[in-house]
Amino acid sequence: MPIPDANKLVDEAVGLGRAMFDSPLWDADEKKWRRRIDLDSGQVDASQHFYYDICNIYALARAMALSGQMERFREGWLQAVGWLFWLVNSKSAIGYTSFDVTGPRDQYSFALAPAALAEAHRLTGRPALLRKAGELFGAYRAAFPLGKARNVQASNHFILSALSLYRAAGQAAYLEAAQAEAEHLLAACRLAGGPAAGCFTDDQRLSAFPRHVYATWALVELNHLRPDQRLQQACAQSMEWWRANQLADGGFYFFFDGQTGQWVDQTVYSVHQKGMLLLSAWEINRLCQGRFDEMIQRAMATCDDPRWQYASPEGWRLYRRSMPERSLVYSYELGWEILGHLLGTGWDQ
Numbered sequence: 001m002p003i004p005d006a007n008k009l010v011d012e013a014v015g016l017g018r019a020m021f022d023s024p025l026w027d028a029d030e031k032k033w034r035r036r037i038d039l040d041s042g043q044v045d046a047s048q049h050f051y052y053d054i055c056n057i058y059a060l061a062r063a064m065a066l067s068g069q070m071e072r073f074r075e076g077w078l079q080a081v082g083w084l085f086w087l088v089n090s091k092s093a094i095g096y097t098s099f100d101v102t103g104p105r106d107q108y109s110f111a112l113a114p115a116a117l118a119e120a121h122r123l124t125g126r127p128a129l130l131r132k133a134g135e136l137f138g139a140y141r142a143a144f145p146l147g148k149a150r151n152v153q154a155s156n157h158f159i160l161s162a163l164s165l166y167r168a169a170g171q172a173a174y175l176e177a178a179q180a181e182a183e184h185l186l187a188a189c190r191l192a193g194g195p196a197a198g199c200f201t202d203d204q205r206l207s208a209f210p211r212h213v214y215a216t217w218a219l220v221e222l223n224h225l226r227p228d229q230r231l232q233q234a235c236a237q238s239m240e241w242w243r244a245n246q247l248a249d250g251g252f253y254f255f256f257d258g259q260t261g262q263w264v265d266q267t268v269y270s271v272h273q274k275g276m277l278l279l280s281a282w283e284i285n286r287l288c289q290g291r292f293d294e295m296i297q298r299a300m301a302t303c304d305d306p307r308w309q310y311a312s313p314e315g316w317r318l319y320r321r322s323m324p325e326r327s328l329v330y331s332y333e334l335g336w337e338i339l340g341h342l343l344g345t346g347w348d349q
Contacts, residue, residue, distance in 0.1 A: 020334045050087070050095070065123065095110065104202075114137040153214045155189065209252045243292060
């Protein structure tokens with residue numbers, strides 16, 4: 001069961017891109033994505049949200065830089081970029097589903113928006129996108145000073161934004177900001193002891209598959225620009241623990257209590273298997289000389305079972321969210337799946 005070759009990874013990403021724009025998840029009037037779709041009823045949730053759009057704009061920008069095959073989606077992506085630029089010029093900050101930045105999830109949108117805009121600048125050359133990205137980046141750091149809170153996902157997004165701005169503007173201060181946030185992840189956001197020691201956490205109790213993904217993805221992105229054995233070792237340690245706890249069918253459970261040693265959420269999600277794992281796994285595996293080949297193969301194969309797959313009468317295809325939520329798909333899942341596959345083909349820098 002070899003890891004798919006580059007052509008297969010690109011084909012998969014293109015297929016998911018078609019679902020992103022051809023399915024009812026794409027709102028052609030609003031020029032953005034709807035929150036989720038119920039595959040059984042065809043009903044969509046169009047309630048106000050911002051984070052999923054930012055994820056998809058960022059993911060598609062990276063995807064187009066990785067593969068010319070993704071250029072077929074540029075027109076729709078540009079429309080989404082226009083919507084985001086209008087939004088951030090209308091409001092001083094944006095949260096998860098509102099314009100208030102009050103909770104941990106609200107930090108996700110605020111922290112990732114600069115990355116989406118900076119990557120859009122890299123593809124379009126529009127100076128206004130880069131200026132606004134820099135403004136938002138500074139506003140986020142002012143609102144959430146370094147070390148103020150443990151929020152692995154927000155730290156990931158801050159690092160991605162810092163690195164996107166560094167690549168776009170060439171200013172060393174952005175690289176230093178990414179380094180400082182990475183030091184915070186290493187020092188404050190890993191379990192200090194217990195059966196999952198070294199795994200990433202927000203609260204020194206719970207670890208979760210997304211914590212692993214978001215922390216290690218940020219660290220390998222930084223390591224690519226500034227190689228550091230400490231970053232590599234932290235990623236490999238977390239990866240080893242998740243490999244040791246991989247299910248027989250290749251899947252991964254969700255939440256683990258590092259104090260009790262018990263799983264508190266045993267849901268397996270397709271976006272973890274076919275997308276989020278891959279955001280960092282390809283690079284960790286390369287740094288570890290192929291040590292995780294089998295882990296990646298088995299993880300990706302989990303959702304190759306027909307039970308996980310959905311094909312619409314119109315011809316677009318995607319993966320069902322989970323077995324407990326077989327009929328649901330959230331729009332951001334497609335973005336992470338597309339980017340995860342394409343990062344297996346190389347590096348876009």
